[in-house]
Amino acid sequence: MYDFRKFYIDGAWVSPANPRDLEVVSPATERPVGAISLGSAVDVDRAVKAARAAFASFSQISRKERIALLQRIIEVMQKHLPRLGEVISDEMGAPLGLAVQVQAGAGIGHFMAALTALQTFEFEEQLNGTLVRREPIGVCGLITPWNWPINQIACKVAPALAAGCTVVLKPSEIAPLCAHVFAEILEEAGVPKGVFNLVDGDGPTVGEALARHPDVDMISFTGSTRAGVQVAKMAADTVKRVSQELGGKSANIILDDADLTAAIKGGVMPMLINSGQSCNAPSRMLVPAKLYDEAVRIAKSIAERCVVGDPKASGTTMGPVASKAQFDKIQGLIQRGVDEGARLVTGGLGRPDELTRGYFVRPTIFADVTNSMTIAREEIFGPVLVMIPYQDEQEAVRIANDTVYGLAGYVHSGSLERARNVAKQLRAGMIHINGAALDMNAPFGGYKQSGNGREWGREGLREFLETKAVLGHFAEQ
Template identity: 60%
Template sequence: MQQHLKFYIDGQWVDPAVPRTLDVINPSNEQAIARISMGSAADIDAAVTAARRAFETFSQTTREARLALLEKVLAVYQQRYGDIVQTISQEMGAPLWLSKAAQAAVGVAHLSQTLEVLKAFDFEKVQGTTTLVHEPVGVVGMITPWNWPINQIMCKVAPALAAGCTMVLKPSEVAPLNAILVAEVLHEAGVPPGVFNLVNGDGLAVGEAMSVHPDIDMMTFTGSTRAGIAVAKAAADTVKRVTQELGGKSANIVLDDADLETVVAQGVQACFINSGQSCNAPTRMFVPRALHARAVIAARAAAEAMPVADAMAEGMHMGPVVSELQFNRIQGMIQKGIEEGATLVTGGPGRPEGLAKGYFVRPTVFADVRSDMHIAREEIFGPVLVMLPYDTEDDAVRMANDTAYGLSGYVQSGSLERARRVASRLRTGMVHLNGAGPDFGAPFGGYKKSGNGREWGEHGFKEFLEVKALMGGSAA
């Protein structure tokens, strides 16, 4: 079993202030694969002190110097790509094909996109006789989740480096090993001591210590809405900037002019990718009532064609969910759907046939779901699709918006104009039209309880900048 008992602070691997450990569990076989140390407020103090000291010089570096640094980070990341793929599959259960094609690949995408943003960004703008100057926000506290770990680390770390910020990262203690690899990449690339610091730990001991710390200027958090609210409350007394990317219960509206069987099958696959553990997953499928029976048949076929296997197995399949806690919660939600009277189309409680060990969930589809059911309102974060029939386009939009969340949305139509019209009525930060995939240059974030602020591309980069007005700083 691997031992990762040190934290990366001020350019060195150092012992924790207080010894306390946690085992990292492989969700495919429930075996411990590594042991990490769990940090405390004292470790955060040390990391913040290093970051504050490093900010004095790193914030003054030139655009050219930061471009060169990011290019080196990208090169070293690509050299370690195979290690990152293997690590993500082992610690959080993404199948190897998904780790290679997406989980690790998004690190390259965010670094590449950030390089393009930094090359073109106008740090100074003249407005009359005033010069507007964009400057780094300061020391940034980062809390990231386990479901797309490299994605959430790199879409924060890359723009923070580009902006001239320094940072302290607390990755999820459930899947922390990829973050240790990131620290090794940054160290090898020559990121100056104190610019990036890594402290493992839980939200109560480490996350709260970061949120309340007076020398952290900004908190950027990705995770559950419940934890995001706790971070914002803890940060309020120091009036630091807080950006949050939180939960979702995204609607997938299938209009009556769409190619029904095709878009339903695609919707099932999109819901189940990463074992349903994506905040922007299209987990609520709205279908015209007159087409509901046909849609159910297509959804059943797509779900039952989804193989489930060990994350380290070759081929395209669905892996386990991340932990026993997550497995049990999903099982409880599936049972709740049955008890509330939804039609269980396929899947259901328990593990898939032939898998007695590991946190494997049966790909599950519910039909005849009402908007007041728990499975239609709560984020399940597993491979569970709920299908809701609707009568009119207005009904579909109303039902889609009847949620506390507003992260993403999906609209399927034979007419792009019609899809755009429906999308304009959805109260979400993003909408995917007719199967469109992610755009790493577009802003990622949501409305309502799905958070505030944006990540990715130029909009994400700007979150790490302050704006200073120099009155009289330019000629009239």
């Protein structure tokens, strides 16, 4: 059992003002694996004061010193990577290999991307007689989710520190344990006291206290669109900057000249990795009507090769979803798909037959889906793929853009020029051509109700900076 019932504030592990314990439950066993304490507005205020006090000096340290700090963090993270991955697997159910190599590994990747951005970023430029400076925005409240916990913590903390900001982190109470290991890593790496602070809690208490706090200059939030709207409303009274990475219902357009088997595999596998719990997952597969039956057959074959089970077992390729609430939501949406007339190709309700405990979901594919169905409109956030036929390229683009979301898009084609042309027409923040992998130096973020602002790399660093114009700075004496 992990005992993480203290908060990290002002460089020390401290007890909550009013302890309120919460068990962290393994989604694989439905049994407790650890405990945290839920904080209050009093704890948030204490952390914000520490961050504000630290900002005065940390914001003034040199680029060279910040580079050295990020390098030390990377070194310590690499040393603790196996432990970090094991904790992630225990608390949110990712298969151990995925948890260590990809989930925890992404944390190091974001620090390396922030380091690269910091080494080359121009914080000052001359514009006629004016000096344009980009300075750290201040104290940043970071609210992160449970699905890729260290990935999303690191992609906020790394650029914030690179910019010279101080932070207060509220990780998800569903998967908070790895955040405590992360805090221990930063402590070992010598992050100055007050620069990084951690307060556990739920959204209505700690999240709201952070969003409303008058001494927090910026909120960076990752989560559902519904919760993001609430955070923005709470932050509005103090006119703080709000950066949001929210939901998605990304379309995967397979054009008629694509390598069909490779394209289908490249669309199904991301829906199974991390149990489909990725905001940028290609959850709507759009296939030419003339190739549709063959595409459905291939997708079914790929999904049925997935091995669902114990995250610690060597042969497991998909673990459980992260919580009972998530399991119940997915089950309800699968039933909704059946009720609305979609054809269940594989998967469906309940756990896989051999599993009697844990929040395991059957890899599920629906065919004969129209874009007006609930399962094509709502973010399911599980291993559920919907397949939609289209008649021509123009209809595919129209269907792809017919959504309130705009996080990612995918295009598969045998012609790079044709794929590029379709990519230009998609209203989304990130387009993957022919299975191109994510690039941690490239901006991550979306259009419409998928959020605002960008994370990762140079654009992620820019989010944590204010712009100052010093007029007359270059005037002749």
